[in-house]
Amino acid sequence: MKDSNEHLGVLALGYLWNHPLQQLNDLLGAREPDHIDPVLMSALRKLTVEERRALKRELTSIFAQDMTDFCSALDETAQNHDGIEIKRGDKSFGSHLPPWSDRMSYFDREGDPKPEYVR
Numbered sequence: 774m775k776d777s778n779e780h781l782g783v784l785a786l787g788y789l790w791n792h793p794l795q796q797l798n799d800l801l802g803a804r805e806p807d808h809i810d811p812v813l814m815s816a817l818r819k820l821t822v823e824e825r826r827a828l829k830r831e832l833t834s835i836f837a838q839d840m841t842d843f844c845s846a847l848d849e850t851a852q853n854h855d856g857i858e859i860k861r862g863d864k865s866f867g868s869h870l871p872p873w874s875d876r877m878s879y880f881d882r883e884g885d886p887k888p889e890y891v892r
Contacts, residue, residue, distance in 0.1 A: 778851065782844065782869040783877050789840045790872040794880045797832055801825050826883075833884035840872045 799805060806814055820828070844866035851866070869875045873882040879890045 776864055778847075778866055779864050779868075781847065782864070782866045785840065785843055785847075785866070786869050786872055786875055786877050789843060790836055790875075791877075791879050793836050794833065794884050797829060797884065798886075801829055829884045833880075833882070837872055837882075841870050844870055 800809065801817065803809065803814065803817060809817070817825075847866040869877075871882070872878050873880060879886060881887050
C-alpha cells in the first residue's frame with residue numbers, strides 16, 4: 774500500500790467499520806459477560822433474536838453512514854487542498870465505500886462476518 778490515500782482508507786475502514794462491528798457482535802452475543810454492565814446484560818437477555826438483529830442492523834447503518842461521511846470529507850479535502858496535504862493517487866478514500874464491499878472488510882452489510890472470515 775504505497776498510496777497514502779489507500780493506507781488511510783484502510784485505517785478508517787478498520788476503526789470506523791470492522792472494529793465497531795466486532796465490538797457490537799461481541800456485545801450482542803454476550804461474549805464477555807463479566808465486562809458488561811449487569812443492567813445492560815439483563816436488557817440484552819430480554820431481547821428476542823429478531824430484536825437483536827434489528828438493533829444490529831440499525832447500528833450497522835449508522836457506522837456505514839459515518840464511514841461514508843468521513844471518506845467523502847477526506848476526498849473533498851484532498852481534492853480541494855483546503856487543509857491537509859495528502860498524496861492523490863488512483864484511488865480515492867471513497868473507493869472504500871460501501872464499507873461492506875471493501876476487500877478489507879470483515880463484515881457484510883448486515884454486520885455479520887463474511888463467510889471467508891468465519892472460523
